[in-house]
């Protein structure tokens with residue numbers, strides 16, 4: 035059935051959501067449910083803890099891969115706003131060896147351009163991409179409604195692992211730097227510097 039009709043796309047996303055929720059491997063479901071206790075026991079600095087959280091997210095979201103049309107080469111969500119914290123900026127700086135802007139200025143229209151790390155239709159910092167990029171998974175059958183011109187037409191069901199979000203929020207609070215900016219402001223492309 036075509037997904038040009040938004041009602042069909044939303045219905046498909048709801049159905050996929052239900053399948054994903056019921057097919058999550060039990061050990062992963064248990065770990066996600068207990069993730070805050072796991073986080074409370076973690077040793078190390080916030081960067082080390084962020085790495086551990088992202089490793090878990092890779093495993094968790096890896097189980098969803100077969101239910102989503104998200105794949106390399108689809109870049110729609112790299113044209114959306116990409117909120118990023120100071121901790122993630124540091125994660126990119128250290129992991130990908132790219133320095134943040136000397137001064138992070140609020141851009142007037144930050145979303146006119148794609149993410150500066152999008153190169154040849156693929157993420158050039160994939161292993162070090164921010165939290166929002168890791169958790170954005172489309173549950174429709176096609177990418178039709180992911181297009182930036184259509185994505186906000188209606189609210190689509192999205193995966194929401196509540197304890198993953200809770201741990202990330204706590205980790206950001208732990209750093210004391212809770213402000214967000216857009217990735218384009220922290221790492222402006224050459225033409226936007």
Ligand code: SF4
Nearest residue numbers: 112149151152157167
């Ligand atoms: S960091 Fe990578 S995945 Fe995230 S928006 Fe930028 S190019 Fe896309």
